[in-house]
Amino acid sequence: MSEINLAVQEITADMIARVDRGAVATYIPELAGIDPARFGIAVVDAEGAQHVAGDGDTLFSIQSISKVFTLTLALGKVGDALWQRVGKEPSGNPFNSIVQLEYEKGIPRNPLINAGAIAVADAILAGHTPKAVLGEILRFLRYVSDDETIHIDRAVAASEQATGFRNAALANYLRACGNLRHPVEMVLGVYFHHCAIAMSCRQLAMAGRYLAFAGRHPTAGGKVISAERAKRINALMLTCGHYDGSGDFAFRVGMPAKSGVGGGILAVVPGKASIAVWSPGLDAQGNSVLGSAALELLSRRMNWSIFGE
Ligand code: GLN
16 A cells, blocks of 8 residues: 555544544534534545545535635636735635725735635626536536536525625625625625535545646646646635634645635645545634644645645
């Protein structure tokens, strides 16, 4: 068994035995019933080998991990002009903070908090219908993950649409500040649906390869994005990908990574691996407790912190 395989198996056994798992998100009713005992992991290495363990093939709601993919599409569409309406600084605040958006006059701190991702959804809507944009997001994910089965969980989207009042507040405030060009309902429709995409750890680790391997598509060949852009998206994931837990995550794990309230985390080790973990129990910042713990162990064991050995 390879070193990575052994590490993945042992870390999975360790995680399954742990009792301190955090709390499943309940503010999206459809996510509230997920079994907190689940744990999955998938690592795709530089040779393209897939190392999968636990519930690594179970579908879960990727939620905010989708923000990395919509950011990639928005940069493809509008390039650096995006930075006129969204910042690049860590927020130091909860992912759904309202007070920060008012304070900063409708320019979200970064594209990975909710307000920033709602502005990104507005940017990719330009000239398209919400249906066409969602089709484009799915096509992109199917292409980067080499998997045609990736889809949106409509029940999760409807559940958030019915209860997402904070996001509606953020979108309305963006619109009031002139930082939303389409009707609020239209932009939120796109946002809630891309958050509701269902993927497994294996699919997500495959999807993250273009970020881990300098923008390249390892199997189809060619570039998904430039190496420069991959580097920048990784920088944003490192500094902003875990909201007000980003500093702690960098300290413990040392990998660019993006979490979601479904309990997933996508992490990249540039040049070495694309990793996805999933466990639905969250900490106070909305990040997966066991997912972070597993990545911390893996980082230490494989010497994968980007900050040195
Ligand atoms: N759809 C979720 C929300 O807007 C995404 C949040 C997250 O995953 N952190 O609240």
